[in-house]
Amino acid sequence: MSADFKTILAPMAGYTDFAFRAICREYGADLTVTEMVSSKALVMGNALSRRMLCREESDKPSFCQIFGHEPDVMAASVLLPEVQSYEGVDINMGCPVRKIVGSGDGSALLENPRLASQCISAVKKAWNKPLSVKFRLGVSDSGGAVDFAKMCADSGADFVTVHFRTRKQMYSGNADYTLLPKLASVGIPVIANGDVATAEQSLRLCEMGASGVAIGRGALGHPYLFSEVKGGHFCFDVLETIERHAELLTKVFEERIVANEMKKHVAAYLKGKRNGKSVVTEVMSAHTLEKILTPCRNFFDENPQMRRIIR
Numbered sequence: 001m002s003a004d005f006k007t008i009l010a011p012m013a014g015y016t017d018f019a020f021r022a023i024c025r026e027y028g029a030d031l032t033v034t035e036m037v038s039s040k041a042l043v044m045g046n047a048l049s050r051r052m053l054c055r056e057e058s059d060k061p062s063f064c065q066i067f068g069h070e071p072d073v074m075a076a077s078v079l080l081p082e083v084q085s086y087e088g089v090d091i092n093m094g095c096p097v098r099k100i101v102g103s104g105d106g107s108a109l110l111e112n113p114r115l116a117s118q119c120i121s122a123v124k125k126a127w128n129k130p131l132s133v134k135f136r137l138g139v140s141d142s143g144g145a146v147d148f149a150k151m152c153a154d155s156g157a158d159f160v161t162v163h164f165r166t167r168k169q170m171y172s173g174n175a176d177y178t179l180l181p182k183l184a185s186v187g188i189p190v191i192a193n194g195d196v197a198t199a200e201q202s203l204r205l206c207e208m209g210a211s212g213v214a215i216g217r218g219a220l221g222h223p224y225l226f227s228e229v230k231g232g233h234f235c236f237d238v239l240e241t242i243e244r245h246a247e248l249l250t251k252v253f254e255e256r257i258v259a260n261e262m263k264k265h266v267a268a269y270l271k272g273k274r275n276g277k278s279v280v281t282e283v284m285s286a287h288t289l290e291k292i293l294t295p296c297r298n299f300f301d302e303n304p305q306m307r308r309i310i311r
């Protein structure tokens with residue numbers, strides 16, 4: 001039986017490519033989100049940014065995540081056909097990476113709620129489908145989080161996804177969910193994000209007021225986590241998933257890019273498997289898909305008991 005809350009694949013630059021999103025969907029993710037894409041690059045016609053927005057038809061509903069800090073540019077970006085092909089738009093106001101913050105994007109907007117509001121309102125005006133905002137608790141403390149959530153609601157966001165860490169924390173320490181009930185009373189749904197890995201935890205967060213959970217790192221190499229947190233049944237075949245992931249990417253990208261992308265995914269799929277490290281080391285120096293897939297196939301031929309997870 002499925003629990004009554006939403007599971008979302010959190011956006012992860014360099015990881016949540018269209019193939020991974022489609023695979024997570026097959027294991028029950030209710031919503032997927034693209035990697036963050038620069039609204040400015042999209043508007044300027046950057047081919048790579050536009051190509052990052054390719055998607056599988058079966059992966060629905062899916063949101064496109066944009067970042068930026070210029071209301072007009074952000075509004076213009078959501079009018080592009082690549083963005084229009086998505087069911088929703090998510091605005092990144094949480095990214096802590098120095099380069100992004102230094103340009104006034106991502107979590108820099110936590111320090112400038114007025115501009116953040118103008119960005120949300122401008123996108124809302126241009127976009128007549130669901131709109132969400134993803135942000136962190138604050139820069140170095142959570143003092144402004146509730147007001148920031150209210151501002152998002154007042155500016156037109158339909159829901160917010162909150163990573164319950166501050167920017168200063170980056171990815172260290174634990175997510176602190178103390179403020180969740182207060183945030184949930186703001187009036188729009190709140191999706192809880194940060195360290196979610198189990199069904200019990202997801203249910204507890206929903207009891208505290210969350211409408212759903214967004215899962216990031218926990219899903220890497222474990223796309224079946226979406227089924228697991230809902231208490232569903234699944235059969236996960238690691239080798240088949242690696243092969244399918246590569247096959248899907250090959251539909252869009254040239255082999256050199258696919259090989260490069262697959263290295264980090266293979267490392268995630270094999271993480272924690274006994275003797276998996278030597279395969280990952282071999283894969284890391286490979287330049288062709290065959291040189292990535294062959295060591296994986298050999299590994300599972302020798303260790304068939306590690307190939308499937310059935311629940």
Ligand SMILES: Cc1cc2nc3c(=O)[nH]c(=O)nc-3n(C[C@H](O)[C@H](O)[C@H](O)COP(=O)(O)O)c2cc1C
Pocket residue numbers: 010011012013014015035036065092094095134163193194195196214215216217218
């Ligand atoms: C490699 C990596 C890339 C990320 N890229 C993005 C991104 O593009 N947009 C975004 O809003 N958050 C991004 N995040 C943050 C995640 O969406 C999520 O908020 C964070 O990892 C906490 O969730 P988790 O503990 O489930 O991983 C990224 C995180 C990681 C680890």
